[in-house]
Amino acid sequence: MARTGRPRQFDRDEALHQAMALFWQYGYESTSLAQLREAMGGISAASFYAAFSSKEALFNETIQLYLNTAGEQLRTTLSNPELDTVTAIHTAFKQALLEQTDASHPRGCMVVLSATNCSPDNQHIQKAMIEERKQTRLAFRDCIQRGIESGNVSTETDAESLxxxxxxxxxxxSIQARDGISLEELNKIIDLSMPDSLSQ
Incomplete structure (x- = not known):
């Protein structure tokens, strides 16, 4: 009698990264349980629920993974007290461009693209992503306000609007990166946007 091969050991961390890539590429609602299970090595439904409880719980975990890895750098740079405001914002954008055009994962920002439109049953997921984007806006605001207080940004600057x-x-x-616009072209956009907006 032929012997069956030993089942591949389930690697939860690897499965989490695979799930993050799927949600990042296709969005929360368009990513099916079948896709997730297949990406995790064809695990059973029982194994999936034992490991992650639910699709929503898995999505929340992948968002946290994204924020702790790919998404963390921008806010960290904006809050760096050793950088003046202009340098911090310019550096944060350049870092974001490199991340969002990196060919090793889906292009664009997962927080922007994974739950832009949701059905009524999943509005709470969409609202959670809105809140995450708000936190990034507040990081920009605090960075600008710090520049105003330190004197390297004009006191006439409206930190909220900027x-x-x-x-x-x-x-x-993020959308342009997903559409395939090159890093070179996106860098030009940032260079055009920076000089006047923070002038003293």
């Missing part, structure tokens, strides 16, 4: 401008630019870049 932070909304930068977060809108960042969200738009």
């Amino acid at each position: 932070s909304l401008y930068y977060s809108t630019l960042l969200n738009g870049i």
Whole structure:
């Protein structure tokens, strides 16, 4: 009698990264349980629920993974007290562009793209992503306000409006990156946007 091969050991961390890539590429609602299980090595439904409880719980975990890895750098740079405001914002954008055009994972920002439109049953997921984007806008605002207080940004600057401008630019870049616009072209957008917006 032929012997069956030993089942591949389930690697939860690897499965989490695979799930993050799927949600990042296709969005929360368009990613099916069948896709998730297949990406995890064809695990059974019972194994999936034992490991992650539910699709929503898994999505929340992948968002946290994204924020702790790919998504962390921008906010960290904006809050760095050793950088002046202009340098911090310019550096944060350049870092975001490199991340969002990296060929090793889906292009664009997962927080922007994974739950932009949701059915009524999943509005709470969409609202959670809205809140995450708000936190990025507030990081821009705090960085600008710090520049005003330290004197390297004009006191006439409206920190609220300018932070909304930068977060809108960042969200738009995510869509352009997903559409295949090159890193070179996206860098030109940032270079055009920076000189006048923070002038003293």
